[in-house]
Every structure is written in structure tokens, then in C-alpha cells.
Amino acid sequence: MRKPSLKLAYFLAVMNATIIGFSFLMTKVAIDRAHPLDTLAFRFALSFAAMSVPAAFGWVKLNYRGKPVGRLLLLSALYPLGFFTLQAYGLRYATSAEGGILYAFTPAMTTILASLILKERTSSLQKLSIFLSAFGVVFIFAMKDGGVAWSNMTGIALLLLTCIAFAGYGVFARSLSKQFNPAEVTYLILGVGFVSFLAASLVRHATSGTLERFAAPLADPSFLLSILFLGVLATLSSALTANYLLSKMEASKASVFNNLATVVSVAAGAMFLGEKVTAYHVIGSALIIAGVIGTHRLGTKPSGSASLPIRHDRRNLSG
Template sequence: MNTTRENGLAYLAAFLYAIIIGLSFLFVKMTISAAHPLDVLAHRFALSFFAASIPVIFGWLPVRIKLKDLWPILRLALLSPVLFFAFQAFGLMNASSSEAGIIQASVPVFTLLLASYFLKERSSGLQKVSLLVSVAGVIFIFAMKGGSLLGSGNFQGVSLLLLSALSFAGYSVLAKPLTRTFKPMELTYITLGVGFIIFNIIAVGRHSFDGTLNEFFQPLTDISYIGALLYLSILSTMVTTLLSSFALSRIEASKMSVFSNFSTLVSMAAGAIFLNEQLRYYHIIGAIMIILGVLGTNFLGNKRSSLDTAKQTVSTEAVLQKK
């Protein structure tokens, strides 16, 4: 497989990732209205891990991880899924989907800063401007819709969502060098396993302490909850982890992260198609800004910068392996 085709597949993976994430906030809100956020996360990762275990058990996708290799992957799993999903679920209890959408737009900015410092990824002035244009497009849409962070009074929810965005930015930066050592399925399987163990221990432990263990299983009798859980478990957790790991193995972390802003366009399109929501002029302006920003961030760089980034990424990987 040549480099051009590999990069094309990486961009396709990033685009599919954005589509799936764009629909996930709706399903998260559905599940946390029926169960405690910790129960949702426990159910979500149990289903994700069991689904991922099927091809591993049958040998269709072998996972060969040595004990000494676990530590860097465990650090990765702490950022996402553990902190990222935990902050997101609790944040959405006290904040709206619109606020979550605005804060999600900050991920590329955090990623660019962290990648510049830790991975020494270089970006041109035009790329930085393009990233800001994309972020501004997201904020413009929600501002015109009446969304406001400062006036919402949901400081706790907004703060948790901001920590969620920062956690995912850290995950993207840490995952980049690891994708050159481990296969996407290996990273996915271990991180899902960590999420499964941690969230289920916490959720079951909480119910056992309160004597309400029956409440842990009660939401699983709700068909609508199961439907939302399937989307979150299979597509929005397992598949997106695979897609992001694959994309990060081919393109820079800062370029991958800006695709998350496409999720805003997906949310808008879904609202227009399924909920008959109106698309107004500011939706179109914001969409154009997002698309131009994503294209500029990914294609306005220079070849020399890309080569330097690749060399720095390999150096970072060597440092992590020594640790």
C-alpha cells in the first residue's frame, strides 16, 4: 500500500470518526436520563469490550501485547476512555448539548498546543489560522442559536466538559507515537478493557455500598436505553477508537483533531433530516468556516514540515519506549 493511499484511508477514517461522534451527544443524553452516568459507562464499556473480544478470541484480529508494553497503553487509557468519558458523562448532566458542542471545538486548539510541545509537530501560520477559523465556525453557529457559556449558570458542567476536551487532546498526542509501535486493534482492545474494568468496579461498588445493586441492571430492561447503548458501545466507543488509532498512525495529531469539528455539521444535518429542524443562514456560514478550516489545517502545510514532524514523532516514540 503506497503512502498516498494510506493517507487517503487515514483521512477517510478521520471523517467517519467525526460522523459517528456527531451523533453521540444525543445518545449520551438519552442514556443518562435513564441511568446514573457511572452505570451508563459501565454498561457501555462492558458491551464494547465483549464485542471487541469476539474477533480476538477467534484469532481474527490477534492482540500480542507483552507485560512490559502495558504501562504506556495504561497511561493512554487513563486519558481516554477513563477521564474523557467520565468528564463528558457528568458534564452533560449539568450542561446542554450545545454547550458540549462549543467546548468540543476546543479540542483541536488543545491538541495543537500539546502536539507542538510534546511531539514537536510543526504547523505553518496558515494552518494555525485555518484551525482557528474552524473553531470560530463552531462557536459562531452556537452563538447565533443563542448558546452561551458564560450566561448559562452551568459552571460545573462546562468545567467538566472542558476537562473532557483536554483529556481527549492529551489522548491524541500520547496515542500518536504509540500507533507506530502497536496495531490499532491492540490499542483499542487494551483501552476498552481498562474502561470495562474501572467503570464496572466503581459502578457495582457504589451500588453494593448503597444496597441498590438491582438498580444497576434495571435500565437494561428498557428497549430505548439498549438501542442508545448499542450505538454508544459499538460505534461511538469501539469503532471510533479503532478509527482514531488508525488515523493517528498516518497523520499528525493536530490534523486529526480538527476533524472533530465536522461533528457539528453532522449534528446539524441530523437535526434537519430526522427532527425537521430548520437550517438558517448562520448554519451555512458556520459550516463553510468549519470546512475551510479543516481543509486548510490539513493541506496548507509544507512537505518539509511534514518530514520534520515524522522524525520528531519517531524520537518521541523511542523516549516513551525507554520509559
């Protein structure tokens, strides 16, 4: 019988995939109405403020004393700075569907980096399961004529770099999970994102003489709704969840759950938008789910220092 902490991790992983399933669309909505840097500034201002309130009241316990904060600051260069900058600009030149397809390759990249850096071991069947899950995502988008348009090479290149940035973050965050609890990692990277993206946005407006237009997008209800979703759910909640998962399971296993976002988007479209579910939706979703299950069920027990130990302490997301 699996311990409660690992059961919670699986539940949160599925919940996180649900949020990611809507994030590409919401990001596309936001950057269609505002510059990518403005979008990121508002997004991280909201997420950092949302976490600062419970931190100020002591509801979230943070303690950085005597810990390798410098390594955590370097980690933030990959996520959020690298990942979100590349994603925002990539989606300016590519579609949200293309973003979903390319994001599916993140688990494969994570597996490669985790094996090289963390010495995490994955069996041949696990590797096959990870690629099976990625293929399921590609299959769905390709069959509905939403495949990658290779003429959008700038957007495609940037979105591929987001995969590398997020894979690197997953691996290095996993290595820091013994020194920091999930809330400490999340709060610091959100703070770095807030300061960096706000400064970059203000500098851009100042140099172009458009400071008075900085807050203009907030008057658009669609932009405001997308920022609320992206700031609170797709940034704050997702970051907390991701960091919690990385403290409970190997980076390669945590990453593969993200491909469930495609299954979520298909189901949501059918339930809320009346979109037709076809045979290729069912086949692709089955491949994704089979890949996720295979990654977690077909492995061998780690030995020696093959991977970081999975912690079964009683710390919650607040530390």
C-alpha cells in the same frame, strides 16, 4: 496523488465525525435514565465484548509481548477513564449543545500539546485554520441561542477538562503508534474502561444498597438504544478509527476532523427531523469545512524530527 492509506484515513475521519455528531445526544439520553457510572459500565461492557469476539477467533491480531504495555495503561487514564468520566458528569450539569461547543476547542489544545511534546510543526495558516474551524462550531450554537450558559460552571469546567484529556490522549497515542497497531491500543483501553467502570458502578450500588437495581435501566428501550449506539459505534468503532488516524497523520491534523461533527448534526437535523437550515448554519458549516481543509492543505513539509513519520505500511485496522 495521495497514497491509498492516507485516502482511507480521510474517509474514516469523516465517518468518525458523523458518529461523534450523534454521540453527545445519545450520551444525554443515557445519563437522563441512569447514573453516569452505570451508563459507562454498560457502554464499555458492550464495546469490549464486541471486540473480544473477533479477537478470540483470531480475526483481530493482538500481540503485546515485548511492548511498553505500561505506557499504554497510563494512556488509558486519559482516555477512556478521564475523558468519559468527565464527559458523563459534565453532561449532567450542561446541555449536549454546550458539550458540542466546548469539544470544538480540542483541536486547538491538541495542536499546542503536539507542538510541545511531539515537536509537530504547524504553519501560521494551519493554526488559523484550526481556530477558524472551532469558531464555526461556536458560531452555529451561539446564533441559534444554544450557546454556553455560564451559570452551569460545574458542567462547563468538567467539559473543558474532557478537551484536555482527549488532546493529551491524541498526542501520547500518536507517540505510541510505532509500537502498537490500532487494534492493540483499542482493545487494551476498552478492557481498562470495562473493568474500571464496572467496578466503580458495582461499588456505588453496593455502598448504597441498590445492587438489585443495577440492570434496571436496560428495561428502558431508549436507554438500550443509546447504549447500543454508544458502545458499538461511539466507543468501539470511534476508538479504532481514532487510533488508526493517529498512526497515519499528525495529532493536530487528526483532531481537527472532529469539528465536522457539527456539520453532520446540522445536516442530519435537516434530512431526518425536518429542521430548518438557516444562513448561520451555512456560514458556520463553511467555516468548519474551510478550517479542516486549510489544516491539511496549508502546511509545510515536515523536516527533521518535527513529527513522527507517517507510516504507509499495509497493516489494516486488525493489525
